Amino acid sequence: MQRTQVGIIGCGPAGLMLSHLLSRQGIESVILERQTRDYVEARIRAGILEQGTVDLLRESGVGERMDREGLVHDGVNMAFANRLERIDFQARTGKAVMVYGQTEMTRDLIESRLAAGGEIKFSAPALAVEDFDTSHPRITYEEAGQRKELGCDFVAGCDGSHGVALQSVPEERITTFERVYPFGWLGILADVPPVDDELIYANHERGFALCSMRSPTRSRYYIQCALDDNVDNWSDDAFWDELRRRLPEQAADNVTTGPRLEMSIAPLRSFVAEPLRFGNLFLAGDAAHIVPPTGAKGLNLAVSDAYYLATALAAHINDDQGDLLDRYSDTCLRRVWAAIRFSWWYTILMHRFDDDPFSHRLQVAELDYLSRSEAAQTSMAENYVGLPFDATFA
Numbered sequence: 409m410q411r412t413q414v415g416i417i418g419c420g421p422a423g424l425m426l427s428h429l430l431s432r433q434g435i436e437s438v439i440l441e442r443q444t445r446d447y448v449e450a451r452i453r454a455g456i457l458e459q460g461t462v463d464l465l466r467e468s469g470v471g472e473r474m475d476r477e478g479l480v481h482d483g484v485n486m487a488f489a490n491r492l493e494r495i496d497f498q499a500r501t502g503k504a505v506m507v508y509g510q511t512e513m514t515r516d517l518i519e520s521r522l523a524a525g526g527e528i529k530f531s532a533p534a535l536a537v538e539d540f541d542t543s544h545p546r547i548t549y550e551e552a553g554q555r556k557e558l559g560c561d562f563v564a565g566c567d568g569s570h571g572v573a574l575q576s577v578p579e580e581r582i583t584t585f586e587r588v589y590p591f592g593w594l595g596i597l598a599d600v601p602p603v604d605d606e607l608i609y610a611n612h613e614r615g616f617a618l619c620s621m622r623s624p625t626r627s628r629y630y631i632q633c634a635l636d637d638n639v640d641n642w643s644d645d646a647f648w649d650e651l652r653r654r655l656p657e658q659a660a661d662n663v664t665t666g667p668r669l670e671m672s673i674a675p676l677r678s679f680v681a682e683p684l685r686f687g688n689l690f691l692a693g694d695a696a697h698i699v700p701p702t703g704a705k706g707l708n709l710a711v712s713d714a715y716y717l718a719t720a721l722a723a724h725i726n727d728d729q730g731d732l733l734d735r736y737s738d739t740c741l742r743r744v745w746a747a748i749r750f751s752w753w754y755t756i757l758m759h760r761f762d763d764d765p766f767s768h769r770l771q772v773a774e775l776d777y778l779s780r781s782e783a784a785q786t787s788m789a790e791n792y793v794g795l796p797f798d799a800t801f802a
């Protein structure tokens with residue numbers, strides 16, 4: 409049986425960042441990934457990195473391409489009632505966010521892991537985590553049609569929603585919290601210049617819309633859709649028409665249309681599984697919590713979990729200090745719930761829930777307040793650029 413110090417299930421941002429940070433502390437790990445490398449590197453997901461994520465990528469030596477190709481955004485636009493109002497992150501918090509796709513960050517981390525001699529087994533789905541309450545946990549997995557085992561000192565379940573790590577834990581040891589929203593996001597990716605230099609989040613009577621981007625020549629747009637909607641119902645023209653209808657005139661006039669590179673629907677939900685530690689099995693990222701994409705927090709939480717876990721494992725393995733590991737679950741959950749709250753608030757503020765005109769007037773009143781009040785803007789901005797995470801686990 410192959411052995412490693414930390415067995416990691418999942419080659420997404422959480423698993424890759426954990427493996428990367430552990431190797432910098434001299435700790436060996438093996439990543440098991442169900443999909444092929446091509447699949448993982450082509451997957452289109454999140455696009456916004458918080459300041460703390462950007463700093464960590466830089467400090468840990470994987471920020472070079474991000475700094476060359478990423479776009480620093482000092483603010484964001486809020487559209488409502490045919491108005492366009494800007495929230496200035498720099499002025500309110502002294503921080504910014506970076507537009508750099510999760511796809512690109514994943515590629516950078518895979519390349520860096522492999523160049524440093526790290527081991528990633530692609531097309532190797534984990535089946536279960538065994539003996540995690542002992543000091544010799546094992547991951548059973550499949551490789552080339554064969555059933556195999558990876559012996560570990562610690563196991564990290566970074567296997568996303570529906571992962572096997574959480575499923576390996578008896579139900580009575582887990583408490584879950586969930587909110588399912590009654591709509592989804594229909595997203596399009598197209599090689600057209602973005603409508604604005606910065607993102608536009610739009611509240612509209614027809615439903616939410618978001619103008620985002622991946623580069624000065626590649627745009628990512630989303631519109632709120634019904635849960636039972638289907639990509640086949642949407643031609644490119646129908647998407648562009650609906651997007652324009654939901655934007656203030658000045659922005660709608662600036663939309664450049666083009667053929668889709670990708671179109672998909674994502675449902676929106678909030679989910680937390682507690683705790684994040686079961687003996688020597690630790691959960692990180694989407695494996696333990698899901699946020700609706702409205703606050704752009706999913707990817708950033710995966711990174712902060714990985715940071716906390718790498719720091720705690722290094723303190724235990726290298727310095728024989730176990731207290732950070734003991735506090736891992738509580739430390740992460742505090743930050744996770746802050747992001748769950750912010751994403752929930754932002755989702756409620758921006759989406760159409762029903763035909764109730766009272767609800768819509770309330771949303772407009774809150775957005776109007778946000779546009780006038782520095783205090784309200786500071787609160788929004790400090791959550792959007794990301795609450796801090798640091799080694800003291802304060």
Ligand code: RFL
Pocket residue numbers: 417418419420421422423440441442443448452453454455510532533534535566567568569570571572674692693694695701703704705706707708710
């Ligand atoms: P990931 O990225 O899902 O990675 C988990 C990895 O585990 C693998 N896996 C297994 N490997 C081995 N054995 C098994 N049994 C396995 N089961 C699963 C999977 O193949 C995968 O490679 O989780 P991680 O690392 O926690 O990172 C979290 C982020 O990816 C996620 O929070 C965000 O991408 C969420 N998200 C979005 N967030 C945003 O902030 N903005 C967005 O626009 C946005 N769009 C999205 C999204 C998530 C989506 N999902 C999960 C389907 C769009 C989609 C479609």
Ligand code: PHB
Pocket residue numbers: 453454455456620621628701702703704
């Ligand atoms: C994206 O660019 O995919 C994106 C940006 C901001 C969000 C969600 C998704 O809140």
